[in-house]
Amino acid sequence: xxxxxxxxxxxxxxxxxxxxxxxxxxxxxxxxxxxxxxxxxxxxxxxxxxxxxxxxxxxxxxxxxxxxxxxxxxxxxxxxxxxxxxxxxxxxxxxxxxxxxxxxxxxxxxxxxxxxxxxxxxxxxxxxxxxxxxxxxxxxxxxxxxxxxxxxxxxxxxxxxxxxxxxxxxxxxxxxxxxxxxxxxxxxxxxxxxxxxxxxxxxxxxxxxxxxxxxxxxxxxxxxxxxxxxxxxxxxxxxxxxxxxxxxxxxxxxxxxxxxxxxxxxxxxxxxxxxxxxxxxxxxxxxxxxxxxxxxxxxxxxxxxxxxxxxxxxxxxxxxxxxxxxxxxxxxxxxxxxxxxxxxxxxxxxxxxxxxxxxxxxxxxxxxxxxxxxxxxxxxxxxxxxxxxxxxxxxxxxxxxxxxxxxxxxxxxxxxxxxxxxxxxxxxxxxxxxxxxxxxxxxxxxxxxxxxxxxxxxxxxxxxxxxxxxxxxxxxxxxxxxxxxxxxxxxxxxx
Numbered sequence: 001x002x003x004x005x006x007x008x009x010x011x012x013x014x015x016x017x018x019x020x021x022x023x024x025x026x027x028x029x030x031x032x033x034x035x036x037x038x039x040x041x042x043x044x045x046x047x048x049x050x051x052x053x054x055x056x057x058x059x060x061x062x063x064x065x066x067x068x069x070x071x072x073x074x075x076x077x078x079x080x081x082x083x084x085x086x087x088x089x090x091x092x093x094x095x096x097x098x099x100x101x102x103x104x105x106x107x108x109x110x111x112x113x114x115x116x117x118x119x120x121x122x123x124x125x126x127x128x129x130x131x132x133x134x135x136x137x138x139x140x141x142x143x144x145x146x147x148x149x150x151x152x153x154x155x156x157x158x159x160x161x162x163x164x165x166x167x168x169x170x171x172x173x174x175x176x177x178x179x180x181x182x183x184x185x186x187x188x189x190x191x192x193x194x195x196x197x198x199x200x201x202x203x204x205x206x207x208x209x210x211x212x213x214x215x216x217x218x219x220x221x222x223x224x225x226x227x228x229x230x231x232x233x234x235x236x237x238x239x240x241x242x243x244x245x246x247x248x249x250x251x252x253x254x255x256x257x258x259x260x261x262x263x264x265x266x267x268x269x270x271x272x273x274x275x276x277x278x279x280x281x282x283x284x285x286x287x288x289x290x291x292x293x294x295x296x297x298x299x300x301x302x303x304x305x306x307x308x309x310x311x312x313x314x315x316x317x318x319x320x321x322x323x324x325x326x327x328x329x330x331x332x333x334x335x336x337x338x339x340x341x342x343x344x345x346x347x348x349x350x351x352x353x354x355x356x357x358x359x360x361x362x363x364x365x366x367x368x369x370x371x372x373x374x375x376x377x378x379x380x381x382x383x384x385x386x387x388x389x390x391x392x393x394x395x396x397x398x399x400x401x402x403x404x405x406x407x408x409x410x411x412x413x414x415x416x417x418x419x420x421x422x423x424x425x426x427x428x429x430x431x432x433x434x435x436x437x438x439x440x441x442x443x444x445x446x447x448x449x450x451x452x453x454x455x456x457x458x459x460x461x462x463x464x465x466x467x468x469x470x471x472x473x474x475x476x477x478x479x480x481x482x483x484x485x486x487x488x489x490x491x492x493x494x495x
Contacts, residue, residue, distance in 0.1 A: 010334065013103070014103065014107060014334075017103055017104060017107075018050055018107070020100075021051060021104065021198050021202050022201045022202070022204070022205050023038070023053045023054060023201070024053075024054045025054045025064070025218075025219060025220050025221065026064075026201075026204050026218055026219040027060070027063050027067050027220075028063075028066075028067035028071075028214055029067075029214025030214075032054070034055045034057065034060055034220075034221070035055075035056065035057035035059055036056065036057045036222070036224075037054075038053060038054055038055055039052065039053065039055045039194070039221075039223045040052050041053060041108055041198055043107055043108070043110075043332075043377075044109070044110040044341075044342040044343065044345060044377060044378050045110050045331075045333065045341060045342045045376075046332065046377055047376055050107055050108060053198070053201070053221050054221055055221070055222055055223050056221060056222040056228055057228070058228050058230075058231050060220055060222075060228070061189070061220050061222075061228040061229070061231065061232045062232065062235070064189045064219075064220050064232075065189055065218075065235055065238065067215040067218050068160040068161075068187035068188060068189050068215060068216075068218055069187070069237045071187045071213065071214065071215030072157075072159055072160055072186070072187045075157075075182075075185055075186075075187055075213065075216050076185040077185075078185065078213075080134045080135045080137060080183075080185075081134075083134045083182060084131045084132070084134040084135050084183070085131070085211075086131075086182070086210050086211050086212055087127050087128075087130055087131035087134065087179060087182060087183060087210075088127070088128065088131040090127050090207050090210040090212075091127035091128045093206050093210055094123075094203075094206060095124065098117065098120045098121075098124075100202070101171055101199065101202065102116035103116070103334070104198055104199050105119060105120075105170050105196075105199050106334055107198075107334070108170065108195075108196045108199065109167065109168065109170055109195075109196045109199075109344065110297065110333055110341035110343070110344065111296055111297060111333050111341050112339055113334055113338075115295065115296060115333075116333065119169060119171055119172050122172050122458065122460070123172035123174070123176070124175065125459075125461075126172070126175040126179040126460045126476065127179050128460070129179070129460040129461060129476070130179040130182070130183040130480070130481060131179075133183055133478070133480075133481045137184065137481065137485065139153045139154040139155055140153045141153075143494070144491070147494065148494060149492060149494055150491070150492040150493075151489065151490070151491055151492075152491075152492065153487060153488070153489050153490075154487075155482075155485040155486070155487060155488075156185075156485065156488055157184050157185035157484060157486070158184070158239045158240045158484050158485065158486055159187075159238075159239035159240065160186065160187050160189070160237060160238055160239055160240070161186050161188050161189070161238075161239070161241070161242065161484065162188075162189050162190075162191070162232050162238055162240070162241050163177045163181075163190040163191070163241075163242045164190075164191050164225070164229065164241075164242070164245065164253070165177065165190060165191070165193060165200065165244060166244045166245050167194075167196040167344055168296060168299045168300060168301075168344070169296070169300070170192065170193075170196040170197075170198070170199035171199050171200075171203060173244050174190065174199070174200045174203055175203070176460075176464070176475045176480075177190070177242050177244075177265075177475065178207075178217065180480045180483065180484055181240075181484045182217070183481055184481050184484035184485050185484075186240065186484050187215065187216050187217070187218075188216070189218045189219075189220060190204075190218070190219050190220075191219075191220050191221070191222065191225065191228065191229065192219070192221060194221070194222065194223055194225070195345065197221045201219060201221070204217055204219045230256060233253065233256045233257055233260070234259060234260065235260075236260055239262065239263060240262060240263045240264070240265075240483075240484065241253060241257050241262050241263070241264050241265070242264070242266075242473075242475075242483075243264075243265070243266055243267070244266075244267040244268075244301075245267075245268065246269055247268040247423075247469045247470070250266045250268040250269075250471070253266070254266065254472075263483070264472060264473070265471075265472060265473035265475065265483050266471040266473065267301065267426075267465060267466070267470075267471045267475060268301075268424075268466070268469060268470050269398050269424055269426070270301040270302060270303070270305065270398060270426035270427060270466065270470055271305045271306065271397075271398055271422040271423075271424040272302060272303065272304050272305050272306070272426060272427045272428060272429065272447075273305070273308050273418070273428050273429070273445070274288075274289060274293075274304035274305075274307045274428075274429040274431075275309075275409075275419055275428070275430045275431065276289075276307070276309040276313065276317055276431045277310050277412075277430075277432040277434070278312045278313050279432055279433045279434055280310075280313070280431035280432050280433065280453075281431070281433060281453070282313060282316060282317060282320065285317065285431040286317065286321055286324065287455065288429065288431060288451070288453070288455030289304065289307065289321055289404065289455065290321070290324055290325075290455070291455035291456050292429050292455035292456065293307075293402070293404045294325075294328065294339070294340065294382065294402055294404075295455075295456065297342070297402055298399060298400060298401045298402040299343065299400050299401065300400075301398070301426055301470075302426065302427045302457065302458065303400070305399055305405075306395050306405065306419075306422075307404060307407065308407055308408070308409055308415055308419060309408055309409070310408065310409060310410075310415075311409065311410055314386065317406070318367060318384065318386045318406055321384055321404060322367040322368050322384045325368055325369070325404065326382075328340050328382045328402075330373065330379055330382065332377070340379075340382055340402055341379075342377045342378045342379045343378045343379065343380055343400075343401055344378070345378055348378065348380075348400060348401060349372050349378050349379070349380050349401075351400070351401070352380050352383075352399060352400070352401035352402075352403050353380065355393050355397060355403065356383060356385060356394070356403055358392060358393045358394065359385055359388050359392040359393070359394045359405060360385065362388075362389040362391065363387060363389045364385045364386065364387050364389065364392065364394075364405070365385060366383070367384040367385065368381075368382070368383065368384050369381035369383030369384065369402075369403070370383045370385065380401055380402060380403075381402075382402040383402060383403040383404065384404045385403070385404070385406065386405075386406035386407075387406070387408075388405045388407045389407075390407070392405075395407065396422070412437065412440075416441075416444045416445065419445055420446045422468075423468055423469045424468060424469055424470045425447045425448060425466050425467035425468035425470045426465075426466035426470035427447050427450065427457060427466070428441075428445045428447040428449075428450045428451070429450070429454075430445070430450065430451070430453070431453055432452075432453070438453075446468060447466060447470075448464075448465045448466035448467045448470065448471075448474075449462075449465070449466070458476075459476070460476050460477075461476065461477055462477050463475070463476055463477035463478075463479040464476045
């Protein structure tokens, strides 16, 4: 008797929230229609359309860049304290509206509501961190070694920026790029992913509410990313491009950026090794594995992709994991107790299934899962496979789903060889009680980040980024704001 009103109340809350999300393009401080009409944004758990939003044309993209260029000089001249205060107000507003942002992410992306709340906390930290960094931009002054002149080294904003953000972390990927740019004095055009644009639209309105001047942030949503992005990147007024997404797309964007010699930041694909040595605390390793693999439904560039486990503990490790994975609750992220939501679309389900099928055909053993889930939405069963053979596609390609694949090794050198046997180098995870071995892994593993006996490494105060084909540049930390600053050297004569 009480469940129906509760369900009705939840549906009403969802509808009220969706009605509050801006559906236009944000250009020069105004919400406007898109030249190419509208497109639908759907709930991956049900397939239902949530709302229709503006579809920007290439001309709309240039209008957005026009607005960013027009606002650049005044924003760069804005006192750092004022930029800091706006970001801090945005942080405070986000805390007040955290439940709305969490629900909105769950609706458009599918992650469980508890994880969406975690993303609000994580994404918000970039606003707070860079509000503090805005007032710490500095330079230096001093006599040159020859004593013939006095040197001034100063930092200035790069200039107008273009951001292309992914669908898997709709808030955190926006704040991780936008906050340091605004702190440094840069204006921005951002194009959120077609699949999950609503969180960025609501966040843009939050920044307006926090006092951000018109034109400093502009948002263009579109169904034809390449057509919109290419003329923006080719425009000589643009000075910085930041992209998070696949390596093949990143390579194309870098090539386009070369024509204008743009500053670029690229956070690209990953193929993270999760190495478990025979002396590891297995309880700690299993807990770390659950976090590193199944957070965000496995749809994270930092997700553990290859579990490389010492042959002496592989069976025990797999058995413990299988018990936990088989018990995971799957469903719509708004439902109580759900731990695994839907994958983002049908293609993601098909890819996960193809990778598992290839591994099984090469001799891998299915311990649990390994199938799509029938019914509404795009769900794939949480999966554990072991005895994965060398050469399996699942060891080379980014899975981006709730599939845990285990291979084995015999000694430390083999573990390092297997871990580094990839063109990617974003993050690695190592579990060992041997402190000396842990330090050796820091030096030997070819990744930009590493978790030593932990399954989650991301933090706003830390530099996020990879090596090899996993990207260029760093986001977050003290390093993050320097991606948006140019260094200028001036020489003065000695008096």
